[in-house]
Amino acid sequence: MSLNLSAQVCADELIRRAGDLRCAVSDIGSATLIDCGSGTPGSLSAGLLLARLCLADRGTVTLVPGDDGPAVQVFSDDPVRACLASQYAGWQVKVEKYFAMGSGPMRAIYGKEAIFEHLPNGRESSTVAIGALETRKAPTDGVIAYLKERLPGVEKLILAYAPCESMAGTLQVVARCLETALHKLHELKFDLTTILSGYGVAPLAPVAADTIRAIGWTNDAILYGGRVVLWVNSDDAQIAEIGPKCPSGGSPDYGSPFAEIFQRNNGDFYKIDPMLFSPAMIEFRNVRTGRVQVFGRLAPDILQQSFGS
Structure with missing residues (x-):
């Protein structure tokens, strides 16, 4: 199954429920942006969906009771692709003064990171690219152009973003x-x-x-x-x-x-x-x-x- 098409389920739900999840959706050029905690409060539910998106929806993410409060639980029956071909924040997105760590299945389309040399069935082609950026700054036109240039064949780009110091960002990192x-x-x-x-x-x-x-x-x-x-x-x-x-x-x-x-x-x-x-x-x-x-x-x-x- 395509990692990007699988992750689109999570992206579409974030977009559809943006108001309830305390997120915001906007379009810039040919990309759709989902703010999960930068200019918006975000939420735990947004964090769960963001974590699932990073895993290309090839894993289950839930909150469970821990010894001293809530804990983040993850499991996957496709862990290598879910975690290393998708969730791993291995793409340093640098455009002029903009910097963010990129993750999500758009990495599998890019496929230039060294780790993909060791991942059977890690790379893929898709007309849809789903990504996540750990950042407080919304992606700019220059960032979108940078990504599209490195994602051949992509017609639709959806990016969810949140800083680590937010409800959704904290949860997705612990996940x-x-x-x-x-x-x-x-x-x-x-x-x-x-x-x-x-x-x-x-x-x-x-x-x-x-x-x-x-x-x-x-x-x-x-x-x-x-x-x-x-x-x-x-x-x-x-x-x-x-x-x-x-x-x-x-x-x-x-x-x-x-x-x-x-x-x-x-x-x-x-x-x-x-x-x-x-x-x-x-x-x-x-x-x-x-x-x-x-x-x-x-x-x-x-x-x-x-x-x-």
């Missing part, structure tokens, strides 16, 4: 718990074709008043409170070897709220150890052998320290 596990496994050279299904849950971070704090809280929700379960058809020995490296605790940067880690690295996101970005716990359930292997641990004390700051 990346499963995606961070798969991306970490990709970096560790794990065979992604053996992953059959995936589940992730992480506490819903508070909505922050500024971007830096929002980035810190949403990252901490996954790094110290995220748990992922993967159903795989793999080799137990390979899982045992690679498993300890999978959770966030395997990184030397682990152990402090993300805001402190960010400050230690002089505010440079790219100086932070990339192996940090993964859930606190990862469980492998091998359908080939029936063996269950669990790695990592939750760190509610660090999470409480972060959210209380």
Whole structure:
């Protein structure tokens, strides 16, 4: 199934219910824009739809009770395409002074990111492109032209956008718990074709008043409170070897709220150890052998320290 056509279901619902969801819809050139939390308040329901859109609607996203409040739960039976070919925010959209992290299935049409070299059936062609931008600024004419130039054959472009420091933006970032596990496994050279299904849950971070704090809280929700379960058809020995490296605790940067880690690295996101970005716990359930292997641990004390700051 086309990822973009699948995601259009979510985009159409955001457009149709924009008033109820406290969103706003506008057209710029040949694109339709959905503001989910920049110039509008947005909502939790908008966040759920935005997270589903980022997953190309190839996963289910819900709010469930957590230990100390609501948590974001995600599961998918098409996790590699949903998370890595669509949800992963791997497209840096830079146009003059405009910058946003791009995600959603429009990435599968673009297909130029290095990760697509390792994703069977990751790329696709479509006349409809659905994307999400993590930003407070509405896309400009220049941004639309930049995207359309890199999306061959696209006749209709729909972009949903929200900053991390919004209700919808916070929820959709925390909904990346499963995606961070798969991306970490990709970096560790794990065979992604053996992953059959995936589940992730992480506490819903508070909505922050500024971007830096929002980035810190949403990252901490996954790094110290995220748990992922993967159903795989793999080799137990390979899982045992690679498993300890999978959770966030395997990184030397682990152990402090993300805001402190960010400050230690002089505010440079790219100086932070990339192996940090993964859930606190990862469980492998091998359908080939029936063996269950669990790695990592939750760190509610660090999470409480972060959210209380």
